Amino acid sequence: MGESLTGFRTERPLPAPGEQRSALAEQRGAEPRRAAGVPERRGSIGTQRDGRPGPAEGHEAVMLLDRARAEVDPVLRAALDSLPGPMRRIALYHFGWEQADGTPAEGGSGKAIRPALVLAAAAALGGPEARLGAVRAAAAVELVHNFTLLHDDVMDRDATRRHRPTAWTVFGDADAILGGDALQALALRLLATDPHPAARAAAARLADCVVELCAGQHADTALERCDPGEVTLEEVLAMAEAKTGALLGSACAIGGLYAGAGDADVAALDAFGREAGLAFQLIDDVIGIWGDPHRTGKPVGADLAARKKSLPVVAAFTSGTPAAAELADLYARPCEKEDLDHIALTVERAGGRDWAQGQAADRMARAMQQLARAVPDPEAAGGLLALAEFVTRRSS
Structure with a gap:
């Protein structure tokens, strides 16, 4: 394996979708494959402004996400309609189904990645009946995801999400936090009232996941108070696994539980989701710095303006290059909008972008190994693989 000019090991680009399917068949009992070669810097997948996959997306992923949304949305809407008026208004606005004044809206409610993973995992191990x-449970996972989004937006002071103002900017901090609390309660109620024999185990797993999510968010805010030189890649990767990987892992594991899978298969599905989740976060952090705001729905350079210690930034800080020292100096200064392009270029010169994209390829290789353990038949695993391809091959 070669070394880049920045001192980081360069990594192979993410495999093309067809290559990932053949690689999955080879992964049974194999060690994770390391990537080699400088990865592409341009995402191969786009999304529409409503958050749904664009025409460049793999057809299977489009079908899975659309189907999951069609199946889960009625359950979500029924759950939200059960909320008291003020909480219902906040939740429906956040999901994009109402305007701030309560009139209907046409906005998208997200990509439905997590509920689609629940349903794909159930189908992979239990067939159509298990999926149904x-x-x-898929709706419960989506409610927990949106609970975290409402709280994260308040803590991060993000002003836009899904191309519209965030709930806290419309209703205030307190109402947005309470709206998030209500979504978490709805998620647990959905599982508590589900007659399925796996519901109790799923509720316990989802509750454990929420605790892990909170610990990850706490670590994230604590790291923001540290000087750049005090933060290690290991700390940031652990934080990212808790914040992002944990819920994707739980989604896959819960699908396995509803299919009646054994402990070993459920654990492998959880590991698959966690590795894919880390790949997702790595790409998300890249998009947070270099993404197109017309696709992302967020201001350009928002992560840099907030001086977030995202994975590419920490990789750049720890590269030991002259650009790393320059970046530390830039991060120590007050934020000026005109400096954002220069900061992004400095992160790139220090190797942060290449490292993050290479790590995403490596995490996907590990994810495929875990998926092969839980679902040895590549055809049965196809839905989960298509979704993993989606989350790691996107530009917004």
């Missing part, structure tokens, strides 16, 4: 039985 897991719809309530």
Whole structure:
């Protein structure tokens, strides 16, 4: 394996979708493959402004996400309609189904990645009947995801999400936090009232996941108070696994539970989701710095303006290059909008972008190994693989 000019090991680009399917068949019992070669810097997948996959997307992923949204949305809407008026208004606005004044809206409610993972995992191990039985659990996972988004937006002071103002900017901090609390309660109620025999185990797993999510968010805010030189890649990767990988892992594991899978298969599905989740976060952090705001729905350079210690930034800080020292100096200064392009270029010169994209390829290789353990048949694993390809091959 070669060394880049920045001192980081360069990594192979993410495999093309067809290559990932053949690689999955080879992964049974194999060690994770390291990537080699400088990865592409341009995402191969786009999304529409409503958050749904664009025409460049793999057809299977489009079908899975659309189907998951069609199956889960009625359960979500029924759950939200059960909320008291003020909480319902906040939740419906956040999901994009109402305007701030309560009139109907046409906005998208997200990509439905996590509920699609629940349903795909159930189908992979239990077939169509298991998938149908897991719809309530998939809705619960989506409610937990949106609970975290409402709280994260308040803590991060993000002003836009899904191309519209965030809930806290419209209703205030307190109402947005309470709206998030209500979504978490709805998620647990969905599982508590689900007659499926796996519902109790799923509720316990989802509750454990929420605790891990909170610990990850706490670590994130604590790291923001540290000087750049005090933060290690290991700390940031652990934080990212808790914040992002944990819920994707739980989604896959809950799908396995609803399919009646054994402990070993459920654990492998959880590991698959966690590795894919880390790949997702790595790409998300790249998009947070270099993404197109017309696609992302967020201001350009928002992460840099907030001086977030995202994975590419920490990789750049720890590269030991002259650009790393320059970046530390830039991060120590007050934020000026005109400096954002220069900061992004400095992160890139220090190797942060290449490292993050290479790590995403490596995490996907590990994810495929775990998926092969849980679902040895590549055809049965196809839905989960298509979704993993989606989350790691996107530009917004």
